[in-house]
Amino acid sequence: MHSHTELCLGPLDEVRISLSAHQGATLLSLVADVFGARGHGVPPRWRAMVRGAVDPAGAAVLRPLFAPGYSIIPDCVTPTACMPDGDAATQFAQLADLSPDTLLDELEAEFGSVVPPQWRPVVDRPRQWIEGYTDVLRRVWREFDPVWRGAESYVRRETERVGAAVLQDCSEAVLHDLSARFRLVGESLRLPDPQAETYALAGRRLVLVPIVSGPGASMFALDRPDLVWIGYPVPGVGRLWQTPPPAPADDPLSLVVGQLRASVLRAAAQPLTMGRLAALLDTSPANATHHCSQLSAAGLLERHRQGRNVWISRTERGDAVVALLSERAAVPDSPW
Structure with a gap:
């Protein structure tokens, strides 16, 4: 039986839904699939495009984020850090200004004094890792940007669809049809997650983020104090490659x-x-x-x-x- 994380929404007619066409979610999905073996269903042509943008040394920089067992992406370096505003360029600028001390503080808060082996090279040379990591993300996005621009009409239609549903008090229909991997059960949304947990929306805004990668795209952040965001495959994107x-x-x-x-x-x-x-x-x-x-x-x-x-x-x-x-x-x- 597959495990899932449960987001308790409360009364559906009271959920505040908005949409963000944030490039960082797509970038993270591509990297997770191609270099992290996370299975978002990125098609072979796009996988080859992304992999070809990064040399083996660059790919090695990503290993700590997707190591088997316990893996994390510190908030300060995730491509979705500026969600729901900004874009890939905004995130790259933030990474360029990121202090190594901030990264080390987040790793210490997550792991304490015992850092897992995959993160030790990062702790030893944080500035070098941040620069290498930023370069990898820039290269991937530079290669993929034409595909993103080609999918803008799909993202625009999805923005209009969600906006119309919210205005017509049809939010439940939107939540039912986000992804084949998600399930709306009563007032709860079940999301695939090996580290099954339970969260309550508790009045926070729910931001939907269409992703241009593959039909299995699934990512979310449920622990922010200001909002919850959920990434899902943008409807119709398969036409670009299927x-x-x-x-x-x-x-x-x-x-x-x-x-x-x-x-x-x-x-x-x-x-x-x-x-x-x-x-x-x-x-x-x-x-x-x-x-x-x-x-x-x-x-x-x-x-x-x-x-x-x-x-x-x-x-x-x-x-x-x-x-x-x-x-x-x-x-x-x-x-x-």
Whole structure:
């Protein structure tokens, strides 16, 4: 059974929700996945991009943060330290001004006089470690920044969606559909966490932070006195790497079933909810449902309800159709 941390929200209609498009959460998710083996689902192309930005010596700087067993990221060096304001550049400026004594004080407060082995090199040469760490984060973000800018429309739509839900007193619907890894149970939000704990929102503001990395992105900070923030995958971001480029006019699958239905079949290679499908294809839930019904009637998709969600996936027949028609469209120099 997977463990989880529980955030007790209290009456849902009293929860103060806002959204922050904070770059630091995405940066932390990328680093945790690529260098920390934290499994946020970053796709291979983006993983290669991030890993290529950092040499082996730079990657070694990150080891204390993600060592097996007990690992922490001191508040003073986390990329989300300036949440909910600021951006990656703001965080880099703060790191440049960070005093080694501040880092050492946080490590002492966390570990006492016995510092774990992975942190001893940091304690011995804190200034050198801070400079190396800052350089690694700068390099990763410099490489990934074009992807972030390409995802700005997805982040903007999510900002509008959350804002509209809050104005219409539909916060519960937003909290239900943040991530497949989160569960809203009554007045509590359950978040995946090996160090299971329980927190109370206790009137603090709840800041939602869309992350541009992978479908398994999950991070949060629940112990700040002023607010709680929760990072989750921005809806639709999979289109940037899961969905092939726009099909040419002679794409066989699109010619047989239509362009949108071809996109549905390709997206349904792995099970996903109807809500996620609609966001992925940038279409309305009603339109997605209509096309899925037709594909289901043709035996290419199967649907089943699980709780509040309807899940879809390709059937064996659907797999065979996609494979056959995609093979005909394949070209040797395809970037995918």
